[in-house]
Amino acid sequence: MKPVVKQPLLVSAVLLAALSVAWAQPVAEPAKPAAAEEEIIRISKDKWIWMAEKKVEPLAELFDDKAVFVHMGGSMSKQQELDTIKGGGIHYKHAEIQETSVRFIGDTAILLSRLRLDAVVGGNEVSNPFTVTEVYVKKEGKWRLGSLSFTRMMR
Structure with a gap:
């Protein structure tokens, strides 16, 4: 009686198991430059x-x-924000940026800034520390601001 050759079968099984483990590994999204x-x-x-x-x-x-702007007193649309800036309802005089970080999720960038904002709001000069969240979306090859949110920090 001739011995049964099991070696090729065993090699194939091990190779198949190794490939299925490799294929099951999540593919990391390449880091943005x-x-x-x-x-x-x-x-x-x-x-x-x-x-x-x-x-x-x-x-x-x-x-x-479709951008939204979230302030301490409420939220605004793109046109409302532009009208407020143009009309002087809020005059952003100076933003002293202290710390910034950026994270990417696909074609979306989230920028967090710690800053001190000097502004004139309703005729009153104010200076406040904020964490500002800016969300940018890449559309047709250009970055567009989709959201700007102010979170007032304790001094």
Whole structure:
């Protein structure tokens, strides 16, 4: 009687098991390059300058049509925010940025900033510490601001 050859069968089974384990491993999303982080930070800094200078044209281009702006007193649409800046209801005089971080989820960037904001609100000069959350979405190759939220911090 001829011996049964089991070696090729055993090798195939081990190879199949190893491949199925490898295929089951989650694929890590490639890290966004530092250049993308720098671009988001630059856009955010430009935004603060435009807000201080009441330059609503570049802000209108940056703000997505569906953007929402969350302030201490409520939320605003894109048009309400632009009208408030243009009309002086809020004059963002200066944002002293103390710390910034950026995280990416696909084509969405979340920028967190710790800052001190000097502003004139309803004719009253104020200076408050905030954590500001900015959400940017890449649409048609350009970053658009989808949300800007202010969280007042304790001094």
